[in-house]
Amino acid sequence: MFEGFFNVVKKRFNDNEEEVHEVVRCPRCQTNILLERYEELNKVCPNCNYHGRLSAKERLTITVDKESFREFDADMISRNPINFPEYEEKQSEIREKTGLKDSVVTGTATIKGSPVVIGVMDSHYMMGSMGSVAGEKIARAFEYATENSLPVIMFTASGGARMQEGIVSLMQMAKTSGAVKLHSESGGLYITVMTDPTTGGVTASFASLGDIIIAEPKVLIGFAGRRVIEGTIKQKLPDDFQLAEFQNEKGFVDMIVERRKMRSTLSHLLKLHGYYPQGKEV
Amino acid sequence: MDNNKSAWERIQLVHAKGRPTVNDYLPLIFTDFYEMHGDRLFGDDKAIIGGIARLDNMPVTVIAQVKGRNINENKNCNFAMPHPEGYRKALRLARQAEKFHRPIVCFIDTPGASCGVPDEERGQGEAIAKNIAEFMTIRTPIISIILGEAGSGGALALGVCDELAMLENAQYSVLSPRGFASILWKDASREQEASEIMMITAEDMVNLGVAETVIEEPLGGAHNDLDKISENIKEYLSHKIQEKCEKDIDVLLKERYTKFRKIGEFTE
Numbered sequence: 001m002f003e004g005f006f007n008v009v010k011k012r013f014n015d016n017e018e019e020v021h022e023v024v025r026c027p028r029c030q031t032n033i034l035l036e037r038y039e040e041l042n043k044v045c046p047n048c049n050y051h052g053r054l055s056a057k058e059r060l061t062i063t064v065d066k067e068s069f070r071e072f073d074a075d076m077i078s079r080n081p082i083n084f085p086e087y088e089e090k091q092s093e094i095r096e097k098t099g100l101k102d103s104v105v106t107g108t109a110t111i112k113g114s115p116v117v118i119g120v121m122d123s124h125y126m127m128g129s130m131g132s133v134a135g136e137k138i139a140r141a142f143e144y145a146t147e148n149s150l151p152v153i154m155f156t157a158s159g160g161a162r163m164q165e166g167i168v169s170l171m172q173m174a175k176t177s178g179a180v181k182l183h184s185e186s187g188g189l190y191i192t193v194m195t196d197p198t199t200g201g202v203t204a205s206f207a208s209l210g211d212i213i214i215a216e217p218k219v220l221i222g223f224a225g226r227r228v229i230e231g232t233i234k235q236k237l238p239d240d241f242q243l244a245e246f247q248n249e250k251g252f253v254d255m256i257v258e259r260r261k262m263r264s265t266l267s268h269l270l271k272l273h274g275y276y277p278q279g280k281e282v
Numbered sequence: 283m284d285n286n287k288s289a290w291e292r293i294q295l296v297h298a299k300g301r302p303t304v305n306d307y308l309p310l311i312f313t314d315f316y317e318m319h320g321d322r323l324f325g326d327d328k329a330i331i332g333g334i335a336r337l338d339n340m341p342v343t344v345i346a347q348v349k350g351r352n353i354n355e356n357k358n359c360n361f362a363m364p365h366p367e368g369y370r371k372a373l374r375l376a377r378q379a380e381k382f383h384r385p386i387v388c389f390i391d392t393p394g395a396s397c398g399v400p401d402e403e404r405g406q407g408e409a410i411a412k413n414i415a416e417f418m419t420i421r422t423p424i425i426s427i428i429l430g431e432a433g434s435g436g437a438l439a440l441g442v443c444d445e446l447a448m449l450e451n452a453q454y455s456v457l458s459p460r461g462f463a464s465i466l467w468k469d470a471s472r473e474q475e476a477s478e479i480m481m482i483t484a485e486d487m488v489n490l491g492v493a494e495t496v497i498e499e500p501l502g503g504a505h506n507d508l509d510k511i512s513e514n515i516k517e518y519l520s521h522k523i524q525e526k527c528e529k530d531i532d533v534l535l536k537e538r539y540t541k542f543r544k545i546g547e548f549t550e
Binding site: 073075076077078079080081082083084085131132133135136139161163164165166167168169170171172173174175177178179180181182184185200201203204205206207208209222223224228229232233237241242250251252 | 395397398399401402403404405406407408410411412414415416418419434435438439441442454455456457461462465466479480481482486487490492539542543545546547548549550
C-alpha cells in the first residue's frame with residue numbers, strides 16, 4: 001500500500017551545474033516528467049494519464065468555488081490512545097512538515113454554486129491513515145450533512161487504519177460507516193471520489209459506501225496491499241491489478257473521471273439530485 | 283479469572299491445538315441448529331457458517347467464523363479467513379433475522395479477511411464496508427462474542443453489535459501482531475513485542491470501550507473444560523439477549539451507534 005510514491009529526483013541537465021531541473025518519475029509508466037510541466041498538468045502524467053497525489057489544499061483549490069470553503073474542526077489533533085511509543089513526537093514532526101493537523105480536512109463549500117459537505121484526505125500525512133481524528137471529523141461531517149440536508153463528497157486517499165492507534169483506529173471504520181448509513185437513510189446523496197491510493201480500512205468502510213463511486217484514472221484501489229497478496233500467492237501480480245480501471249471492470253467503481261472534468265462532473269451529479277445553487281431550482 | 287497472563291501467552295493459548303471452535307460450542311449452547319448456505323450471489327463460503335437455532339426456547343440467528351480443528355478442516359474453511367461471499371451470506375442472514383424478529387448472535391474467530399486475487403476481484407473491501415454499515419441499523423438485537431482471535435476489518439464485519447463479549451483469552455486487533463511489526467518496523471519477527479504494546483487483550487478492550495464483557499474461561503483455558511465454558515457463554519447470551527429484547531428498538535439502535543461513535547481520543 002505504500003508503493004507508488006512519486007520519486008522526486010533532482011537531475012542535472014548540464015554538466016556545468018548551473019541549470020538544475022527537478023524531475024518526477026511516474027510510478028505507473030516510469031516516464032520522467034519535468035516537475036514544472038507536471039505541476040502545470042495538475043499532477044497528471046502526460047504519458048499514461050496516471051493521476052498523481054494532490055495535497056488536500058490543492059484538491060480543494062481545483063474542486064470547490066473560490067473562497068467558499070469553511071473548514072470544520074480545524075484544530076482537532078489526536079492523542080495517543082494505546083500509548084504507542086513516540087507517536088506524539090512523530091505527529092508533531094509531520095504537522096510541521098505538512099502544515100496539516102491530521103490526514104483529513106472537512107468542511108462546507110460550494111461547487112458551481114451547489115452547497116456540499118466535503119472531505120479530502122491527504123496521503124502526505126502518515127499515508128492518509130485513519131485514526132481518531134479522521135474518524136471523528138468524517139463522522140461529524142456526515143452528521144452535519146444529515147442535519148442540514150446536504151450532500152457529501154469525500155475524496156479518499158489512504159493506506160488504511162492508523163496502526164499507531166491500534167484497535168481504536170479499527171473502530172473508526174464502524175464510526176464513519178455508521179454515520180454514512182444514517183446520512184443515507186435520511187435520503188442524502190454521498191459521492192465518493194477514490195484517489196491514489198484508496199486501500200485497507202478506508203476501502204473497507206466509508207470509501208466503498210458512496211451512492212456514486214468515482215475514481216481518477218490509474219489510481220490504486222484495493223483492500224489488501226499488493227505485497228501482502230504477492231506474499232500469500234507467491235507470484236507477481238499484473239501491473240494493472242487493483243487500478244481504478246480494474247475496479248471499474250469488476251463493478252466496484254461507477255465511473256472513471258479525469259481531474260480536469262471532475263468539478264463539472266460533480267456539479268452535474270449534484271444538480272441531477274436536486275442540489276442546485278443556493279438551494280433554488282434553476 | 284487469570285489476570286497475570288501476558289498478551290503473548292494468551293496468543294499462544296488461542297492458537298494451541300485443542301482450542302474449541304464454534305463447531306464445538308454450537309451443540310452445547312443451542313438446539314435445533316439448521317445451517318443455511320450461500321449469499322445468493324456467488325457461492326457458499328465455508329469460513330462463515332450461519333443458520334437458525336434455539337437458545338433456550340427462543341429462535342435466534344447464528345453467524346460464525348469457523349476455525350478448523352485440523353489441517354483438512356482448516357483447508358476447507360480457508361483458516362477462518364472469509365471471502366466476500368461469506369460476509370454477504372452473513373448480511374443476508376442478518377436481514378432475514380430482522381424480518382422475522384430474531385436476535386442475532388455472531389461468533390468472531392478470524393485472523394482477518396481472506397487476501398487473495400479472487401477476494402479483490404469480488405470486492406472484499408465493499409463486502410466488509412457494507413456489513414459494517416448495514417449491521418449498524420439492523421432492527422433486531424445483535425450480540426457478538428470473540429472466541430479466539432479477531433483481526434482487522436474481517437472481524438469487525440461481524441462485530442457491529444449492541445454488545446461485544448470476549449472470552450477471557452481472546453484478542454482483538456487492528457492487524458495481527460505479526461503484520462503490525464512488519465508494517466511499522468519492517469520486521470515481522472518482532473511480533474511478540476508488538477503484541478505487548480498493541481493493547482489486544484479482553485481487559486484492554488473493556489478499558490478502551492470496545493468490549494463490554496469478559497467471559498471467564500476455565501483454569502488454563504477454554505479447552506480444559508468445554509462444558510463449563512459453553513455454559514458460561516450460554517448463560518451470558520440468555521441473560522443479555524433477554525435484556526436487549528426488552529429495549530425499545532429505536533433506543534437500542536441509538537445506543538448501538540453511540541457505542542462506536544464515542545470511541546476515539548483527540549483534543550480540539
